[in-house]
Amino acid sequence: MSFPWAKHYEPKQPLMRWLDEKLPVPRLVYNAVGAGYPVPRNLNYFWNFGVLAGAALSIQIITGIVLAMHYAANGGVAFGSIESIMRDVNAGWFLRYAHANGASMFLLVVYIHIGRGLYYGSYKAPREMVWLLGVVIFLLMMATAFMGYVLPWGQMSFWGAQVITGFFSAIPVVGETIRIWLLGGFAPDNAALNRFFSLHYLLPFVTAGVIILHIWALHIPGSGNPTGVDVKGEQDTVPFHPYYTAKDAVGLGVFLLVFALLLFFSPNLLGHPDNYVEANPLSTPAHIVPEWYFLPFYAILKSFTADFILPAKLWGVLAMFGSILLLFFLPWLDSSPIRSANFRPAYRKFLLILLLDLFVLGYVGGAEPRPWVILMGQIASAYYFAHFLIILPIVARTERPRPLPNSITEAVLAKHAGLGPHKSAMAS
Amino acid sequence: MVRLIASLVGAAFVFVLGLALFGTVSDWITNPPPESAEHEFHREALDAGLPSNGVLGRFDRRQVQRGFQVFQEVCSACHSLKYVSFRDLRQIGYSEAEVKAIAKGWKIEQPSINAETGEASTRPNVPSDRFPSPFANEVAARAANNNALPPDLSLMAKARHNGANYIYSLVGHGYVNQPAELLRKFPGAKTPTGLHYNQYFANLNIAMPPPLTQDGQVTYSDGTRASVDQMAKDVSAFLTWTAEPNLEARHSAGFAAVIFILIFCFLAWGAYQNVWRDVKH
Numbered sequence: 040m041s042f043p044w045a046k047h048y049e050p051k052q053p054l055m056r057w058l059d060e061k062l063p064v065p066r067l068v069y070n071a072v073g074a075g076y077p078v079p080r081n082l083n084y085f086w087n088f089g090v091l092a093g094a095a096l097s098i099q100i101i102t103g104i105v106l107a108m109h110y111a112a113n114g115g116v117a118f119g120s121i122e123s124i125m126r127d128v129n130a131g132w133f134l135r136y137a138h139a140n141g142a143s144m145f146l147l148v149v150y151i152h153i154g155r156g157l158y159y160g161s162y163k164a165p166r167e168m169v170w171l172l173g174v175v176i177f178l179l180m181m182a183t184a185f186m187g188y189v190l191p192w193g194q195m196s197f198w199g200a201q202v203i204t205g206f207f208s209a210i211p212v213v214g215e216t217i218r219i220w221l222l223g224g225f226a227p228d229n230a231a232l233n234r235f236f237s238l239h240y241l242l243p244f245v246t247a248g249v250i251i252l253h254i255w256a257l258h259i260p261g262s263g264n265p266t267g268v269d270v271k272g273e274q275d276t277v278p279f280h281p282y283y284t285a286k287d288a289v290g291l292g293v294f295l296l297v298f299a300l301l302l303f304f305s306p307n308l309l310g311h312p313d314n315y316v317e318a319n320p321l322s323t324p325a326h327i328v329p330e331w332y333f334l335p336f337y338a339i340l341k342s343f344t345a346d347f348i349l350p351a352k353l354w355g356v357l358a359m360f361g362s363i364l365l366l367f368f369l370p371w372l373d374s375s376p377i378r379s380a381n382f383r384p385a386y387r388k389f390l391l392i393l394l395l396d397l398f399v400l401g402y403v404g405g406a407e408p409r410p411w412v413i414l415m416g417q418i419a420s421a422y423y424f425a426h427f428l429i430i431l432p433i434v435a436r437t438e439r440p441r442p443l444p445n446s447i448t449e450a451v452l453a454k455h456a457g458l459g460p461h462k463s464a465m466a467s
Numbered sequence: 468m469v470r471l472i473a474s475l476v477g478a479a480f481v482f483v484l485g486l487a488l489f490g491t492v493s494d495w496i497t498n499p500p501p502e503s504a505e506h507e508f509h510r511e512a513l514d515a516g517l518p519s520n521g522v523l524g525r526f527d528r529r530q531v532q533r534g535f536q537v538f539q540e541v542c543s544a545c546h547s548l549k550y551v552s553f554r555d556l557r558q559i560g561y562s563e564a565e566v567k568a569i570a571k572g573w574k575i576e577q578p579s580i581n582a583e584t585g586e587a588s589t590r591p592n593v594p595s596d597r598f599p600s601p602f603a604n605e606v607a608a609r610a611a612n613n614n615a616l617p618p619d620l621s622l623m624a625k626a627r628h629n630g631a632n633y634i635y636s637l638v639g640h641g642y643v644n645q646p647a648e649l650l651r652k653f654p655g656a657k658t659p660t661g662l663h664y665n666q667y668f669a670n671l672n673i674a675m676p677p678p679l680t681q682d683g684q685v686t687y688s689d690g691t692r693a694s695v696d697q698m699a700k701d702v703s704a705f706l707t708w709t710a711e712p713n714l715e716a717r718h719s720a721g722f723a724a725v726i727f728i729l730i731f732c733f734l735a736w737g738a739y740q741n742v743w744r745d746v747k748h
Contacts, residue, residue: 080746080747080748081748082748119550122550122621122622125713126550126551126555126712126713132713132716132717133717133720136717277746277748281742282742282743282746285735285738285739285741285742285743286739286743288735288738288739289732289735289736289739291735292728292731292732292735292736293732295728295731296725296728296729296732299721299724299725299728300721300725302721303717303718303720303721303722303724303725304522304718304721306717307625312625312626312627312628312630313626315622315625315626315710316618316622316626325669342484342487343483343484343487344487344490344491345483345486345487345489345490347482347483347486351487354480354483358480361476361480365473365476368469368473371469371470372469372470372473374470409500410491410492410494410495410499410500411495413491414488414491414492414495417484417487417488417491418488420480420484421480421481421484421485421488424476424477424480424481424484425477425481427473427477428473428474428476428477428478428480429473429474429477429478429481432470432473432474451747451748452747455747
């Protein structure tokens, strides 16, 4: 679907006309990310991050396919095969560092993309399905990233796999059986490494498929915008191409710049030194930590230290999975019809607290478990759940939103007349 | 209904966290975590100031060669370097003939089989060989080293936090007498026999005896004075190279990539301004 004023694809070239009759792929592209897709004219740079996530996935798939040509998924030689990629394969160091840091860049832009969604209410009607598919993509990414981190078969790979698959043993009665079935053994070994490699290769393509659904679902209502006000007419939109292709190119440039600085000048900044030590089931590292992007969830897991009806470990595992699964219910937890936090003063404050809270959780997840660190983690975890499950539904009912602008164009023109978006809304 | 269930689930998690928090606090009060010697006496690594540091850092080939000499004469008695080949030495400035000579003259020979009888034997190294391990296997290594296993050094500069500086500090400045203050505060933390106090080692007691004991232990062919500090620096430079042999290529490629991307950003920004010039947004 599209707005009635969307441009139509009219191939002039005979070859393109012929192709359009037989297999209208150019028409599909034209309507999806070309001039045939009208987009609100007032998007800010936070709307670049979907495209950046797509770029990051493409980089991961391309570098990953080439790395897989040189990698050997066998516990005896995996670590050494990574070293031979680093030393003997042409530009192997580049491919491997691009892939390892590319994962961090992918998660980084996806976190900003999700944050954009939380701030501007992108999960609300009529875009619930876009959000739900987004959470599915996020879960797939987490699984892929985890299994990818196991492949180098270093100490953190091995012990990370040991800890994460250990979650399943928290399930009462059948937990241990499930864990052994998933690993194909009593501890991570060849069987686990091999299946992780297989799934690590598969899941990115599943992710790509869900991304197509994500974009399809987005194109039914069309993109949201920073005011959260619906598109009212043609003056509110511009064609995706060339307007947003040009703007996305700027964002892509900045993304690649940050990526290049990381890759070429500090490629091991985000990794853990222990992963340059080959996996050794007989020697546990002093301090097992996941990659930075899992630290907040790891902190939630570790914060549950008290048994209450259920054992503490099971509470921790339930809470950790729950902390992501609750995002599926977000569209119905937040009943406020106002999308943009710019017009929701109370929600905006709680969202800022949530952002700080996530940084605290991230710190706690990576820090040594001193008592005050655990304490901080417990308070921060409690806020995380309270925010989504208790505060958000109440705020949605009680807060008094600021008046919305009548249309996107009105907000844009008011901004250019020297008034801020909030003032303009009040002035109208 | 969703909101009701959610608030109940939220309340349950918050309640259990409250219980856990209470437990943490009461445990903290009744049972404060003990101070530990390593927490108080472990020191942050000194800066080795290697020329390979920094955005455009490059190896000082003479220094890396000196470090190789220290490795050859000191470290290689116990430590393997299994991911590095003799041919790789070409990268640090040795000629083909020199590499051949180094490989051929290496004290430990390459494991092989006798071509006629098929029995296990050894043969001289050739440039395409990896550096052979000084011990036949882990059991032999432990048996010769008071049950400690000397780790492979190929990746050591990346396998420890702040690796290059760590290596420099550990072998160059780490071995000191155990401070009297430490023994006064933690009488149980006396370095056990067979271990050695080292203020840069994570738990302060390392199995490795001091490898660099006196100035002039190695006679550098380039005339550099071989102080302990100098040898530690040089071996740290060598191990930085073994861990990251493509560091220079990476820095050069990064420099070019950043310039290329900056030009791309500049053009993209210009295109963006041009496309949007008539649309207020």
